[in-house]
Amino acid sequence: MRKVVNMTDPAQPTATCVRLGQAHRGFCGRINAIHVHENAHGLAAPEIESRLLELGFVEGAEIKVLHEGPIGRDPIAVRINDTTIALRRREAMAILVTSSN
Amino acid sequence: MSTQTDISIRHFALVGTPNSGKTALFNALTGSRQKVANYPGVTVERKAGILQTPSGHNVHLIDLPGTYSLRGRSPDEEITRDVVLGRLTSETAPDLLLCIADATNLRVALRLVIELKRVGRRLMLVLNMIDIARRRGIEIDLDRLSAELAVPVVTSTAVRRGGTEELLRRMDEMAAGGLGPSGENTWEPPTAGELRAAQREADRIIAIAVGRPARPDTISARVDAVLLHPIAGLCILLCILFVMFQAVFAWAKPVMDLISSGFDALGLAVHDVLPTGLLQSFIQNGVIAGVGSVIVFLPQILILFLFILLLEDLGYMGRAAFLMDRIMGGAGLHGRAFIPLLSSFACAIPGIMATRVIDNRRDRLTTILVAPLMTCSARIPVYTLIISAFVPATYLWGWVSLQGLVMFALYAAGIASALGVSFIAKHVFLRENYTPPFMLELPAYKLPSMRSVAIGLYTRAKMFLVRAGTTIFSMMVLIWFVASFPRPPEGAEGPAINFSLAAMIGDALQPVLAPVGFNWQISVALIPGMAAREVAVAALGTVYAIEGGKEAAEQIGQTLAGNWSLATALAMLVWYIFAPQCASTLAVIRRETGSWRWMAITFGYMLALAYLAAFATYRVAVALGGG
Numbered sequence: 001m002r003k004v005v006n007m008t009d010p011a012q013p014t015a016t017c018v019r020l021g022q023a024h025r026g027f028c029g030r031i032n033a034i035h036v037h038e039n040a041h042g043l044a045a046p047e048i049e050s051r052l053l054e055l056g057f058v059e060g061a062e063i064k065v066l067h068e069g070p071i072g073r074d075p076i077a078v079r080i081n082d083t084t085i086a087l088r089r090r091e092a093m094a095i096l097v098t099s100s101n
Numbered sequence: 102m103s104t105q106t107d108i109s110i111r112h113f114a115l116v117g118t119p120n121s122g123k124t125a126l127f128n129a130l131t132g133s134r135q136k137v138a139n140y141p142g143v144t145v146e147r148k149a150g151i152l153q154t155p156s157g158h159n160v161h162l163i164d165l166p167g168t169y170s171l172r173g174r175s176p177d178e179e180i181t182r183d184v185v186l187g188r189l190t191s192e193t194a195p196d197l198l199l200c201i202a203d204a205t206n207l208r209v210a211l212r213l214v215i216e217l218k219r220v221g222r223r224l225m226l227v228l229n230m231i232d233i234a235r236r237r238g239i240e241i242d243l244d245r246l247s248a249e250l251a252v253p254v255v256t257s258t259a260v261r262r263g264g265t266e267e268l269l270r271r272m273d274e275m276a277a278g279g280l281g282p283s284g285e286n287t288w289e290p291p292t293a294g295e296l297r298a299a300q301r302e303a304d305r306i307i308a309i310a311v312g313r314p315a316r317p318d319t320i321s322a323r324v325d326a327v328l329l330h331p332i333a334g335l336c337i338l339l340c341i342l343f344v345m346f347q348a349v350f351a352w353a354k355p356v357m358d359l360i361s362s363g364f365d366a367l368g369l370a371v372h373d374v375l376p377t378g379l380l381q382s383f384i385q386n387g388v389i390a391g392v393g394s395v396i397v398f399l400p401q402i403l404i405l406f407l408f409i410l411l412l413e414d415l416g417y418m419g420r421a422a423f424l425m426d427r428i429m430g431g432a433g434l435h436g437r438a439f440i441p442l443l444s445s446f447a448c449a450i451p452g453i454m455a456t457r458v459i460d461n462r463r464d465r466l467t468t469i470l471v472a473p474l475m476t477c478s479a480r481i482p483v484y485t486l487i488i489s490a491f492v493p494a495t496y497l498w499g500w501v502s503l504q505g506l507v508m509f510a511l512y513a514a515g516i517a518s519a520l521g522v523s524f525i526a527k528h529v530f531l532r533e534n535y536t537p538p539f540m541l542e543l544p545a546y547k548l549p550s551m552r553s554v555a556i557g558l559y560t561r562a563k564m565f566l567v568r569a570g571t572t573i574f575s576m577m578v579l580i581w582f583v584a585s586f587p588r589p590p591e592g593a594e595g596p597a598i599n600f601s602l603a604a605m606i607g608d609a610l611q612p613v614l615a616p617v618g619f620n621w622q623i624s625v626a627l628i629p630g631m632a633a634r635e636v637a638v639a640a641l642g643t644v645y646a647i648e649g650g651k652e653a654a655e656q657i658g659q660t661l662a663g664n665w666s667l668a669t670a671l672a673m674l675v676w677y678i679f680a681p682q683c684a685s686t687l688a689v690i691r692r693e694t695g696s697w698r699w700m701a702i703t704f705g706y707m708l709a710l711a712y713l714a715a716f717a718t719y720r721v722a723v724a725l726g727g728g
Contacts, residue, residue: 043538046293047174048538049293050172050291050292050293050296051169051174051538051540052540053293053296053297053300054169054209054212054296055169055209055540055542056208056209056212056300058297058300058301058304059297066325066329067325067329067330067423068331069331069423069426069427070331070332070334070335070424070427070428071427071428072427074426074427075423075426075427075539077325077329077423077543081208082205082206082318083208083209083542084325084542084543084544085540085541085543086419086422086423086426086539086540086541086542086543087540087541088426088538088539088540090538091538091539091540
């Protein structure tokens with residue numbers, strides 16, 4: 001079920017792989033990797049990673065950006081499998097996704 | 102299990118992710134036989150109730166705060182972890198964990214089940230909202246699911262009558278001791294790798310046991326296209342807030358007037374029956390007025406919580422927070438703080454109680470701290486009295502009422518100072534090392550169960566009367582005492598309050614308040630004015646020896662215009678924007694934060710702001726010739 005991905009450097013977006021935090025409304029894809037940058041958040045990186053995982057953001061999950069907030073297109077509402085999660089773009093930057101459209 | 106234990110009470114605990122319908126299920130199972138209190142030492146709500154299974158076993162059911170994992174990221178989640186692990190000394194360790202899952206959304210719930218299995222307690226998975234899942238065409242193979250998880254599985258529909266029959270039957274079996282002893286606890290906080298592995302295992306089981314629906318939830322998606330639309334969504338949110346504000350402000354008014362006049366009439370009746378003296382004054386002005394001042398808040402609290410419970414059960418609250426996140430975030434406030442703050446325009450008491458919708462402790466404290474700065478309805482009588490006495494009824498540019506403009510400025514000053522204080526609180530005083538991330542599930546919309554809403558309202562009302570009410574009542578009696586003792590000597594001239602402790606305190610405060618332009622009459626009136634802001638109007642009337650109390654507002658206005666300078670009047674208005682002139686608000690802050698410290702901080706910072714602002718206003722006004 002999971003897509004085989006190039007795991008050489010999961011921290012960097014590639015041509016086919018973008019950060020969810022930069023994706024626009026209507027973006028469809030699959031989660032490629034979760035990689036939280038230290039110092040990008042107030043919380044420790046492993047804590048942010050755990051929270052994302054607990055909400056169902058795991059590698060291989062299908063994702064679609066459904067809505068954007070009214071100011072600065074932030075936060076975003078993301079459909080992940082059958083759940084809808086709202087999160088700020090800042091946290092979504094940690095989620096690398098491969099576009100399927 | 103021996104027959105002896107059949108008569109003893111079983112302890113079951115409800116665990117589940119947020120939005121799993123856990124509270125609705127708890128309400129359906131326990132009905133009104135539930136008690137809401139706080140866990141010792143923390144502000145986390147403890148909800149517990151008693152139920153009887155069909156064959157007569159008594160079960161003590163506890164509804165634990167919703168959580169995605171046992172890692173304990175917040176005080177609420179720590180409670181869930183500690184009760185589940187049996188670490189909380191004040192709580193009996195549960196005999197059975199009922200893990201509640203939204204049957205339409207099993208991914209995250211099954212990961213939690215996998216984590217809970219490691220605790221070693223008896224565990225049962227309850228697939229709640231099974232009716233919605235079936236309607237949507239989600240096919241769940243219960244036997245397969247149970248076999249894969251090695252956990253018994255049962256279905257329920259909390260919001261339907263009879264929807265919990267199967268669950269109760271299984272609880273009966275469990276209570277009778279059908280499952281053998283619990284195992285060893287091997288739980289440790291899961292690492293990111295373990296969370297990933299558990300989620301993959303959950304996804305594997307779902308692939309085997311759950312048939313994905315032919316029709317996904319299109320209703321919620323279609324509704325969200327409108328409600329989360331950047332422009333339409335905000336407009337609708339503003340409309341909802343406007344209706345809510347109107348309801349709390351206007352709908353409650355007739356009932357509140359009825360309650361006030363009812364208690365006034367009761368007081369007068371007692372006044373006529375009892376002989377003149379201390380007892381008469383105590384019963385009328387202490388006890389009856391004190392009880393009245395508690396009950397009078399009930400209509401606003403009930404209306405506000407009706408809206409909150411309906412919006413929460415509908416699934417709208419998360420959407421509102423989504424829309425407001427950036428707007429409120431700029432001032433250091435949580436997206437959910439807008440409902441408490443808006444309600445505070447009517448009255449800070451329901452507003453502060455409504456901060457329960459904010460999970461994060463720091464965000465909640467900030468909101469509680471600034472809620473009393475919102476211009477509540479009790480300030481209006483004071484504002485209108487002083488404005489009509491001192492501000493000329495002229496129009497600027499022919500159409501802007503100067504009096505209206507001053508009123509608007511007072512409201513604006515309240516809002517601006519609230520934003521300023523929350524900003525400072527966030528960046529200076531309450532600075533923990535991080536801003537909590539905003540991540541939350543937007544659940545599918547569902548119709549609220551009226552029974553569950555009614556139970557929610559009932560528990561809120563009871564909690565307010567018992568917990569906040571007792572503190573408010575004792576403060577009222579204290580203020581009566583201060584304003585009545587000692588009694589005036591025989592044959593003394595002037596109003597009785599001039600001989601009381603209140604007058605002594607007022608006199609003592611006078612030198613302190615003189616720099617802001619307050620005379621001794623104001624200083625004295627501020628003491629009974631602690632009962633409620635509008636009481637200051639009547640108190641000023643009493644001090645200036647005007648007969649007729651509140652009804653004589655116009656006469657009081659004329660007296661004030663003759664006795665005060667414009668600078669004093671302006672200083673008084675500014676004082677009322679900030680001053681903590683409301684004992685009930687302080688009492689509720691004390692109850693809601695569970696600490697005297699936060700009450701003292703609120704009192705202190707508001708007093709400091711009031712003094713500084715009134716001082717500046719008075720000095721500037723005097724310098725400009727208003728003295």
